[in-house]
Amino acid sequence: MLNETACDQLRRLEIIPLEDEAFATAPGSGRLFHLNATARIVADLLKSGIPLDELAQTFAETHCVPPSQVMLDVETLVHTMITDQSEADSPDQSVSLAVPLFPEPTMAAAYRLFGHVVRVGYPTADVAATCGPLLAPMAVPLDTPNDLLVTYKEIDGSYEVACGSATVRVPRAGWSAFVGLQRAVLCHDERDPGPFQTVLHGGAVVGRNGAWLIGGASGRGKSTLVARLDAAGLRVLGDDLVPLAPEDGRAFPFAMALSIKEGGWSVVRAFRPDLMKSPPQITRIGKTVRYVAPINGPLDEDRQGQPVAGLLLPRRTVGADPTIKPIGLKQAMIGLCDRFGRFPVEPRELRSLVSLAARIPRYELVYDDFGDLLPGLLGLL
Numbered sequence: 001m002l003n004e005t006a007c008d009q010l011r012r013l014e015i016i017p018l019e020d021e022a023f024a025t026a027p028g029s030g031r032l033f034h035l036n037a038t039a040r041i042v043a044d045l046l047k048s049g050i051p052l053d054e055l056a057q058t059f060a061e062t063h064c065v066p067p068s069q070v071m072l073d074v075e076t077l078v079h080t081m082i083t084d085q086s087e088a089d090s091p092d093q094s095v096s097l098a099v100p101l102f103p104e105p106t107m108a109a110a111y112r113l114f115g116h117v118v119r120v121g122y123p124t125a126d127v128a129a130t131c132g133p134l135l136a137p138m139a140v141p142l143d144t145p146n147d148l149l150v151t152y153k154e155i156d157g158s159y160e161v162a163c164g165s166a167t168v169r170v171p172r173a174g175w176s177a178f179v180g181l182q183r184a185v186l187c188h189d190e191r192d193p194g195p196f197q198t199v200l201h202g203g204a205v206v207g208r209n210g211a212w213l214i215g216g217a218s219g220r221g222k223s224t225l226v227a228r229l230d231a232a233g234l235r236v237l238g239d240d241l242v243p244l245a246p247e248d249g250r251a252f253p254f255a256m257a258l259s260i261k262e263g264g265w266s267v268v269r270a271f272r273p274d275l276m277k278s279p280p281q282i283t284r285i286g287k288t289v290r291y292v293a294p295i296n297g298p299l300d301e302d303r304q305g306q307p308v309a310g311l312l313l314p315r316r317t318v319g320a321d322p323t324i325k326p327i328g329l330k331q332a333m334i335g336l337c338d339r340f341g342r343f344p345v346e347p348r349e350l351r352s353l354v355s356l357a358a359r360i361p362r363y364e365l366v367y368d369d370f371g372d373l374l375p376g377l378l379g380l381l
């Protein structure tokens with residue numbers, strides 16, 4: 001049976017209904033959650049004031065859903081909420097990257113991020129080891145005049161990351177320091193925060209009519225698809241993070257290295273043989289990746305935002321016939337909901353995100369050999 005703490009978690013959810021299911025977020029959580037039918041009903045009942053001890057009896061009397069199944073569905077959701085937030089708040093302990101030693105106390109480097117030249121002062125070799133492989137493909141000469149400066153200050157076991165008028169507090173760990181850098185650069189002008197209320201964990205490329213978002217769960221092939229479209233001549237707005245203005249339907253660039261997981265190396269090296277020159281890295285979640293610079297990065301015009309033209313959800317399946325098929329709003333939102341957690345997604349923004357997904361074309365890409373799918377996809381984009 002759910003305890004009162006779990007019920008409090010569910011009562012805080014802002015629910016956006018979608019057919020018989022729903023999507024939800026809790027203020028300040030930085031997470032979007034998919035609610036199946038039973039989890040949504042329980043959340044609705046708790047928010048309406050029904051006491052915890054009446055829930056099981058309520059479902060028992062309906063005879064439509066076993067109370068045990070209801071509790072299992074909801075407990076799974078609560079566990080996901082708690083686990084995700086714990087991961088977001090805890091210092092990272094698993095960074096293990098094979099990089100050369102950097103001189104102490106500081107290694108400075110300049111990068112092109114979000115259309116700016118950003119100069120970063122790494123506080124430690126651990127932070128340099130985490131940031132370096134992701135940002136090195138964007139590096140520019142150190143004597144380049146910088147638009148922005150990122151600094152780190154250690155305070156009580158945390159880093160205070162500053163950029164422009166923005167400051168971000170993160171745990172003192174390599175990956176957390178990199179997330180702080182991303183946040184600080186995106187929010188560098190607090191007087192004019194720009195359109196970055198929502199940042200999608202996914203990729204985006206620019207087609208004939210604007211930006212195509214590329215979403216989906218980890219391992220589905222987002223980065224592999226971005227790399228293939230990049231090699232075909234489309235501009236890359238982002239491989240890992242895409243700032244969005246859902247109300248206006250625009251996507252903005254946040255270029256970093258393309259991150260190709262081990263399962264995609266054989267596919268990508270066929271059209272990007274330079275991938276294999278990049279040393280493999282072990283990420284904070286135990287994935288082995290290689291990083292490679294995009295061929296076609298963002299242009300200055302992209303800094304004003306590209307209208308979102310549509311959404312692609314890749315799914316590589318052994319033996320599958322190449323298929324580009326339209327999908328419904330529910331499936332699209334499930335694909336978009338994968339780990340928004342590096343940046344906050346507040347309840348007011350969730351409604352705009354659902355509205356954006358509802359008004360753009362949405363396709364699932366099912367394939368085994370991506371080459372068979374490419375001609376049709378390029379015709380679509």
